[in-house]
Amino acid sequence: ELKVEQNPLFLSMQEGKNYTIYCNYSTTSDRLYWYRQDPGKSLESLFVLLSNGAVKQEGRLMASLDTKARLSTLHITAAVHDLSATYFCAVGSNSGGGADGLTFGKGTHLIIQP
Amino acid sequence: EAGVTQFPSHSVIEKGQTVTLRCDPISGHDNLYWYRRVMGKEIKFLLHFVKESKQDESGMPNNRFLAERTGGTYSTLKVQPAELEDSGVYFCASSQMRTGELFFGEGSRLTVL
Numbered sequence: 001e002l003k004v005e006q007n008p009l010f011l012s013m014q015e016g017k018n019y020t021i022y023c024n025y026s027t028t029s030d031r032l033y034w035y036r037q038d039p040g041k042s043l044e045s046l047f048v049l050l051s052n053g054a055v056k057q058e059g060r061l062m063a064s065l066d067t068k069a070r071l072s073t074l075h076i077t078a079a080v081h082d083l084s085a086t087y088f089c090a091v092g093s094n095s096g097g098g099a100d101g102l103t104f105g106k107g108t109h110l111i112i113q114p
Numbered sequence: 115e116a117g118v119t120q121f122p123s124h125s126v127i128e129k130g131q132t133v134t135l136r137c138d139p140i141s142g143h144d145n146l147y148w149y150r151r152v153m154g155k156e157i158k159f160l161l162h163f164v165k166e167s168k169q170d171e172s173g174m175p176n177n178r179f180l181a182e183r184t185g186g187t188y189s190t191l192k193v194q195p196a197e198l199e200d201s202g203v204y205f206c207a208s209s210q211m212r213t214g215e216l217f218f219g220e221g222s223r224l225t226v227l
Contacts, residue, residue, distance in 0.1 A: 033216060042117070043205070043218040088157070100170035101147065101159025102216070 002027050002093045006105030014113055016078050021108045023072040023089035031092040032072050033102065034063050036085045043088065046074075079112045086110070116140070118219035120206050126225045132194040135222045139188070139208030146189050147209075147216070148181060152202040160204075163189060196226045 003026040013019055023032070031050055035043040047056045049065035049072060056063050060083065062075045072089055086109050090102040119138045127133050139146045148160040160179070161171040165186035174181070178197070183189040193200050203221040 035218070040220075042220040043207075045215050045217060048215050090157075100162040101149075101173055103159070104149075104157040106156050 002029070002091060002103045004089060004091050004103045004105040006089055006108050008108060009106055010109045010111075012111045012113065013079055015080055018078065019076050021074040021076075021087055021089075021110075023074070023091075023105055025070050025072075025091045025103070027070075027093060029067070029070070029091045029093055032065055033090045033092075034072070034074050035088045035090065037088065037107070038085050046087075076110075081112050081114055084110055084112045118206055118208050118217050120204075120219040120222045122222055123220065124223040124225070126227065127196055128227050129198055130195045132192065133196055133224060135191045135193075135204050135206075135224070137189045137191070137206030137219060139206070140217055143208035143210055143217075144186070145209045145211070146183060147207040148189070148191055149205040149207065149218075150202050151205065151221075152199070155202075157205065160191075193224070196224075198226050200224060201226045 005024045007022050033048055034046040036046055037043050047063040052067040054065045060077045065072045086107045088104055088107045090104045092102050121136045125133050144165050146163040149157050150160055151157045159173040161174055161181055162169045163183045166183050180192045201224055203223050205218050205221045207216050207218045209216045
């Protein structure tokens with residue numbers, strides 16, 4: 001069974017600081033997603049990572065994937081208040097046998113204080 | 115272009131009643147998924163349609179849940195009879211390809227009293 005662990009689950013930080021959210025998963029995977037969710041809103045797709053060593057950047061967010069270590073990171077550079085949200089990683093298994101769904105981490109609740 | 119839309123946004127019903135949730139995926143997306151988040155728990159996969167066919171329903175909790183996607187367009191998820199533990203937010207998502215970007219709706223919040 002695929003398990004996904006995110007840490008930290010809660011993070012409060014000052015504007016201008018850098019920080020990294022970690023996503024570990026337990027079995028081989030063929031795809032990893034990062035999502036952002038604002039309260040009461042939909043999950044907004046941030047990144048799709050499909051291969052080992054993949055690195056994608058959008059603004060102050062950068063995501064990377066190490067399939068050998070079964071680890072993805074979401075790095076926040078010079079945080080601003082607008083990035084306050086809950087961030088989820090979600091992993092797809094490639095083990096076959098009806099493994100179409102994504103397994104989500106518990107989410108990281110991020111608060112960025114001015 | 116419209117995103118994934120879900121209806122209703124919030125439904126409150128009594129235990130034993132029936133509720134039907136609807137999802138309209140992004141036009142042209144063959145892949146449609148249902149997920150659920152129960153209070154305090156992770157978002158969990160329920161099932162996956164490819165066009166009108168159920169590709170994977172391994173996450174459906176029990177036979178009180180019935181999902182359909184007639185004609186391969188919109189999908190419905192019926193809960194009958196609803197139980198207290200069915201309360202949560204039901205998300206629908208769609209994508210063009212299985213490994214492509216997955217777009218979520220805003221969710222339908224179900225409260226069973």
